[in-house]
Amino acid sequence: MTVRWPLPKQDYWSTPFAEALLQHLDLFSGATILDIASGHGIPAFYLAEQVGQTGRVLGIDLSAAQVARARAIQGEQLPWLRFECLDMRALPPEFTMFDRITGNLSVMFFRPYRFEVVQGLVEHLKPGGQLVLTFPSLGTFDSLWRRVDQEMAVRGLLTERRRLEAYIAERPSAEEGRGWLERIGLERVVIAEYPLEVVISPGREFLYHPLLRGGFLDDVDECFEDPHLADLVMAAVSEDLTSVQPLIAQRCVLSGWKTQPVKI
Numbered sequence: 001m002t003v004r005w006p007l008p009k010q011d012y013w014s015t016p017f018a019e020a021l022l023q024h025l026d027l028f029s030g031a032t033i034l035d036i037a038s039g040h041g042i043p044a045f046y047l048a049e050q051v052g053q054t055g056r057v058l059g060i061d062l063s064a065a066q067v068a069r070a071r072a073i074q075g076e077q078l079p080w081l082r083f084e085c086l087d088m089r090a091l092p093p094e095f096t097m098f099d100r101i102t103g104n105l106s107v108m109f110f111r112p113y114r115f116e117v118v119q120g121l122v123e124h125l126k127p128g129g130q131l132v133l134t135f136p137s138l139g140t141f142d143s144l145w146r147r148v149d150q151e152m153a154v155r156g157l158l159t160e161r162r163r164l165e166a167y168i169a170e171r172p173s174a175e176e177g178r179g180w181l182e183r184i185g186l187e188r189v190v191i192a193e194y195p196l197e198v199v200i201s202p203g204r205e206f207l208y209h210p211l212l213r214g215g216f217l218d219d220v221d222e223c224f225e226d227p228h229l230a231d232l233v234m235a236a237v238s239e240d241l242t243s244v245q246p247l248i249a250q251r252c253v254l255s256g257w258k259t260q261p262v263k264i
């Protein structure tokens with residue numbers, strides 16, 4: 001079958017995470033899928049094409065702009081796929097049940113009650129259904145955090161260093177993810193991590209790197225009271241990236257199956 005809705009090749013962040021997700025997802029024609037944190041449709045469009053018109057895919061995202069963007073891409077195509085504006089952390093109790101729940105680059109937005117969010121999602125999984133989530137796990141960009149910390153240390157920035165340390169420690173690990181799935185009682189739990197190198201160049205290109213700026217570097221800025229100081233530190237880091245390279249993200253996949261009741 002020719003794939004008309006492949007994962008976008010030019011996307012160097014969402015697509016590699018979605019590839020890892022698909023490697024663990026058991027897809028079948030006619031499946032009903034809830035895709036959380038669906039953004040502009042990675043991997044919802046791909047999933048919809050694969051389940052076919054006898055299936056159903058619902059992509060949900062908190063951002064109305066993302067939902068509008070996904071709907072604009074969709075137009076009149078794949079009518080069994082819908083995008084809705086909904087908070088994945090608080091699904092309405094009357095919400096339907098799905099064969100599969102997927103969430104590419106989703107877990108980092110489960111803060112602060114991550115376990116409870118996973119538990120809430122599993123309530124909407126049919127018995128025998130599969131949950132597959134991805135996120136950049138603890139260890140992601142460690143070389144960058146070490147470099148930023150070094151630059152802070154040189155300048156004697158104790159408060160900023162403590163904040164950076166707290167930020168790094170707060171990010172969930174693959175093992176924490178395993179703990180959630182096992183505690184909920186999912187079966188055949190598989191936790192996998194796949195490294196991904198993010199190519200960086202010094203100077204402005206680093207400081208305005210679309211991936212790093214859209215999250216990670218903004219988080220570092222929040223470790224500073226003084227935005228001017230943040231600019232100075234990050235400018236120094238951006239000029240000496242020797243110890244940062246290679247910059248590696250960990251693509252973590254959490255997969256588990258809801259227990260099927262035993263037929264008597």
Ligand SMILES: C[S@@+](CC[C@H](N)C(=O)[O-])C[C@H]1O[C@@H](n2cnc3c(N)ncnc32)[C@H](O)[C@@H]1O
Nearest residue numbers: 014037038039042061062063087088104105109
């Ligand atoms: C990193 S993007 C991933 C989008 C898409 N799955 C992809 O792989 O490109 C994360 C998405 O989660 C959405 N999001 C954040 N918090 C959310 C929440 N509480 N409920 C639903 N979506 C949320 C954001 O609006 C954003 O579109």
